[in-house]
Amino acid sequence: MATIKDVAKEAGVSVATVSRVINKSPKASQSSIDSVSAAMKKLGYRPNAAARALVSQSTNTIGVVVSDVSDPFFGTLIKSVDQVAREAGKHILIGNGYHNADDERHALELLINSRCEAIILHAKGLSDEELINYAKEVKGLVIINRFIPQIESRCISLDNERGAYLATLHLIKSGHRNIACIASSQDIEDTHQRIKGYRTALEDHGILLSKNYIEAGAPSSDGGELAMTNLLSKSLDITAVVTYNDYMAAGAIQALENNAISVPKDISVIGFDDGLIARFVHPHLTTVRYPIAMMAERAARLALLLSRGEAIEDDPIVFTPTLVQRKSVFAR
Structure with a gap:
């Protein structure tokens, strides 16, 4: 796998210049941007979260990606995350993914580039492999309503x-x-x-x-x-x-x-x-x-723990649904 040093060597620039291009620094010249971009494409290099967004620097921001913020189901999810964020003295940024891989990726990249220290991700379009790679890059990433065995301790799911x-x-x-x-x-x-x-x-x-x-x-x-x-x-x-x-x-x-x-x-x-x-x-x-409110609260607290590098339990967190009886079922 290519490194930032490999990109610098291929582009004929310093590592610092590559970093400036990745982070969209105004100090990066157009020629540097062109040469570094070409080198990254040639080598298949994908900058990690630290290089791309300086995630290690706290911004007191929690990111949330949902399918569609206009859906009341996801409104409940966001409200629970916001309550945890307020308790921790943080605010939230929200992105819509619409159950589409490109939209989910774009929303997640924006949150990463905004230096969110913790991210709660509801994604149905992105592949398991891509989500695993994101989890390796972003230490405060938690995936909700999905179970991926390779990163099971960072998944909050429903049966x-x-x-x-x-x-x-x-x-x-x-x-x-x-x-x-x-x-x-x-x-x-x-x-x-x-x-x-x-x-x-x-x-x-x-x-x-x-x-x-x-x-x-x-x-x-x-x-x-x-x-x-x-x-x-x-x-x-x-x-x-x-x-x-x-x-x-x-x-x-x-x-x-x-x-x-x-x-x-x-x-x-x-x-x-x-x-x-x-x-x-x-x-x-x-x-x-x-129980999406409970799941979202758990996800937000877990994401904050991960972002601080604190120890978490290794077991997956799977919530159990329950039946609510009202008037739409008739006993024959």
């Missing part, structure tokens, strides 16, 4: 499979056997884990259903409404539906209402997350609670 299993099991115990699944169309681990939990619960109770009982859509109310409409179009015998999140559940309820199907008497619906919307849809939504 998504368990959550979907609980939701499906609750419907089975309520007398349902013809249970459909409305999944997210996003190709991320949350989607696959929740479908697996749904299928495992059915298998454990001897229920065999065709793939037609699973319909995917965008993880929004519109996506849920469309997925439910597609399920109804298949003329399946459905008495209950497990959904990817509360928004999709709300959309599914709307589709059922549009088709004069009563919830929960005709078809029961169960969500996932226990966001604010779960308390305001009608009927009030039975759902799986995603």
